[in-house]
Amino acid sequence: MPPYKAPLRDIRFVLFELLDLEKHYAQLPGAEELSREVVDAMLGEAAKLIETVIAPLNRPGDEEGCHWSPEGVKTPKGFKDAYKQYYEAGLGSLAGDPEYGGQGLPPSLGLVCSEMVAAANNSFSMYPGLTNGAIAAISAHGTEEQKQAYLPKMISGEWSGTMCLTEAHCGTDLGLLRTKAEPNKDGSFRITGEKIFISAGEHDLTDNIVHLVLARLPDAPPGTKGISLFIVPKHLPSSNGGVGEANNVKCASIEHKMGIKASATAVLVFEEARGFLVGEPHKGLKCMFTMMNVARLGTGMQGFAQGEASFQGALAYARDRLQMRALTGPKAPDKPADPIIVHPDVRRMLLTQKAFAEGARALAFYCGQLADIVRLKHGSDDAKRAETMMELLTPICKGFMTDTGYESANHGMQVLGGHGYIREHGMEQLVRDCRILQQYEGANGIQALDLLGRKVLANGGATLRIFTDQIDAFCQQHAAQPELKEFVDALAPLTKEWHGLVGDILQRAIKNPDEAGAASYDFMTYSGYVTYAFLFARMAAVALPKSKAGADADFYRAKVQTARFFFQRLLPRTRGLIPSMLSGAANVMELEDAHFAF
Numbered sequence: 001m002p003p004y005k006a007p008l009r010d011i012r013f014v015l016f017e018l019l020d021l022e023k024h025y026a027q028l029p030g031a032e033e034l035s036r037e038v039v040d041a042m043l044g045e046a047a048k049l050i051e052t053v054i055a056p057l058n059r060p061g062d063e064e065g066c067h068w069s070p071e072g073v074k075t076p077k078g079f080k081d082a083y084k085q086y087y088e089a090g091l092g093s094l095a096g097d098p099e100y101g102g103q104g105l106p107p108s109l110g111l112v113c114s115e116m117v118a119a120a121n122n123s124f125s126m127y128p129g130l131t132n133g134a135i136a137a138i139s140a141h142g143t144e145e146q147k148q149a150y151l152p153k154m155i156s157g158e159w160s161g162t163m164c165l166t167e168a169h170c171g172t173d174l175g176l177l178r179t180k181a182e183p184n185k186d187g188s189f190r191i192t193g194e195k196i197f198i199s200a201g202e203h204d205l206t207d208n209i210v211h212l213v214l215a216r217l218p219d220a221p222p223g224t225k226g227i228s229l230f231i232v233p234k235h236l237p238s239s240n241g242g243v244g245e246a247n248n249v250k251c252a253s254i255e256h257k258m259g260i261k262a263s264a265t266a267v268l269v270f271e272e273a274r275g276f277l278v279g280e281p282h283k284g285l286k287c288m289f290t291m292m293n294v295a296r297l298g299t300g301m302q303g304f305a306q307g308e309a310s311f312q313g314a315l316a317y318a319r320d321r322l323q324m325r326a327l328t329g330p331k332a333p334d335k336p337a338d339p340i341i342v343h344p345d346v347r348r349m350l351l352t353q354k355a356f357a358e359g360a361r362a363l364a365f366y367c368g369q370l371a372d373i374v375r376l377k378h379g380s381d382d383a384k385r386a387e388t389m390m391e392l393l394t395p396i397c398k399g400f401m402t403d404t405g406y407e408s409a410n411h412g413m414q415v416l417g418g419h420g421y422i423r424e425h426g427m428e429q430l431v432r433d434c435r436i437l438q439q440y441e442g443a444n445g446i447q448a449l450d451l452l453g454r455k456v457l458a459n460g461g462a463t464l465r466i467f468t469d470q471i472d473a474f475c476q477q478h479a480a481q482p483e484l485k486e487f488v489d490a491l492a493p494l495t496k497e498w499h500g501l502v503g504d505i506l507q508r509a510i511k512n513p514d515e516a517g518a519a520s521y522d523f524m525t526y527s528g529y530v531t532y533a534f535l536f537a538r539m540a541a542v543a544l545p546k547s548k549a550g551a552d553a554d555f556y557r558a559k560v561q562t563a564r565f566f567f568q569r570l571l572p573r574t575r576g577l578i579p580s581m582l583s584g585a586a587n588v589m590e591l592e593d594a595h596f597a598f
Helices: 008-018 021-026 036-064 079-088 107-120 122-141 144-156 284-320 344-376 381-415 417-421 427-438 444-459 462-478 482-511 514-546 553-570 573-581
Strands: 067-069 072-074 159-164 180-183 189-199 208-215 228-233 235-237 243-246 249-254 265-278
Touching (some): 008 344, 036 427, 072 249, 107 122, 122 159, 122 265, 122 284, 144 208, 159 189, 208 265, 208 284, 228 235, 284 344, 344 514, 344 553, 381 462, 444 514, 462 482, 514 573
Antiparallel strands (some): 208 228, 228 265
C-alpha cells in the first residue's frame, strides 16, 4: 500500500475557494479570528501527524487485529501511542466546548481532520469518532452535573465514548429492544441487558469508556416511544473526577469481521450496571439521534475517504505499471511498454474515483459549514435553516457517499488487476474496510427511506425546495456565461425533474405506501448525483477563470475536466434511475414469498 498523502490542495480549494470559509468564519461568533493562514497551519500540522503516525498503522493493524481476553481488549501494536499523540496534538478537542476543555473551533475543521484520519486508517478513526458522537449527545441533552463529570475527560481523550443501541433480536427496529432500566432510590438506575455491534465498546486506549445505552424503564410504553437514554460508564467517576469503582459492564466477546479489524466491535453485557438518565424519560431515541446524525455524517466521510485512499494507491500504480502500448501509439517509446494510465478504461476508473472523492468532499465540507452555523449561531433563523438543510443532506451523505466510496474502492482494486487481489498491495483491505459503511449507522436502505419518506414526502417536497432554490439561483446567475453553458444547461432542468419525481411518487404512495419503499433507493441515488452535479458546477465556476494562467492553472484545469467527466460520464446514470424509480411497487412485491426459491 503506497503511503497516504493528505490531499491538502483540494481540501484548501473546497474550504477557501468554493465555500469561502474565511468569510464564513468572520461571521461566526467565536470564530472571527480564524484566518486562512491559521487554518492552513493547523491542517498542515494535522496532516503530518496523520501521515507519519496513524497511516503506517493501517495495514499492521489489519494484520494483527484486536485481542480479547476476560481481562479486556487490547488494540494492535502502536494504536495506544498513536491515540495519545492524536489527543496531545489537540486533534480530538478541536470543536470541543471551551467550558469543558475544548478549543471551541468550528465543527467544519474537525470534519476535515476526520476525513484525513479515516483515509489514513479507518479502524483508528472509529475510536475518536464514537467519542465525538457521545460528546455531542451529552452536550445537547445532559445535565450540567453530567457535563462536568464526563465532558472534560472525553474531550481530552482520557476517556472515550460509545453508543449502545443494537441487540441481537433488533437492529434497525429499536422499538423491539429489551434492555431494562430499573430505578434506584438515589436517582440512578440499574441497567440490565446485552448489546451487540458496539464499536469501540472495549479497548485499552483510555482509562474509562462512557457508554450511552438505550433501555426501557418499568413504565415504558411499547415501541420507540418507550426508550430512554442512560450514561453507563465502564468505571464510575470517583469523588475527585477520576476513575472510580468498576461498573457491572462486561465485554463478552469481540466480533471477527470482514474489515476494520483493528476496531473493536464488542458484545457488551450489562448486569444491573449503574446508569444515569440523559434527558427526559422515554425520550431517549430523540437524544440518541443527536449522536446518530453526527455518526451518519462521519460514516459518509469514511466512505469517500476510503475511496480517496484507493484512488491514491491506484494512481501511483497506474503511473508505474507498464502494460501494452497506447491505442494511439507509444507514449513511452524508451520503455518496453506504456504505463497503464494511458489506457482509456484505466482512466475511466481513475476519473470515477477522483470525481466521487471530490464531489463527496465538497458535500461533506458544505455540511460542515452548515454544522458551524447550527452550533455557533444556535437558535437564530440562520441556524434553523442550516439544521433543516443538514437533515435533508445527512441521509444523502451517509447513503450515497458510502455507496460510491465502495464503488471507488473496487475500481482501485481493479486498476491493479491481479495484484489488487493480493494483500500486500493493500487495495483489498480498503474494499473490506469500506464495505461495512453501507450497513452500520443505519443501513443505506433505511437512509433512502428516511430521505424520501421523512425528509421529502412528509412535507410535500418543501424541504427539498429550499435546496433546489439554491440550484436554481446558481443556474440563473451563470446562465449568460458561455464557458459554464455545458454545466448550467445540464443542471438547470434537474430541479424541476426532481420535484416532478417527488410528486409522482407521492401520489402513488398515498394509495399504496409500498410505492415509496420501492422507489426510495433509486431516489436517494438520483438525489446524490444531482447534489454532486450542483457542487461540481459551482467548482467549475470557481476554477474556470483561474485555469487560464498562473502557477496553479493546471490544478484548476484538472478541476474543470473532472467536473466535465462527472457531467458527461456519471450524471447520465440518473437517466436509468428514473424509469426504475417510477416502475412501481408491483415488480418487487407481487412475487409470493414461497416463490423466491423452489
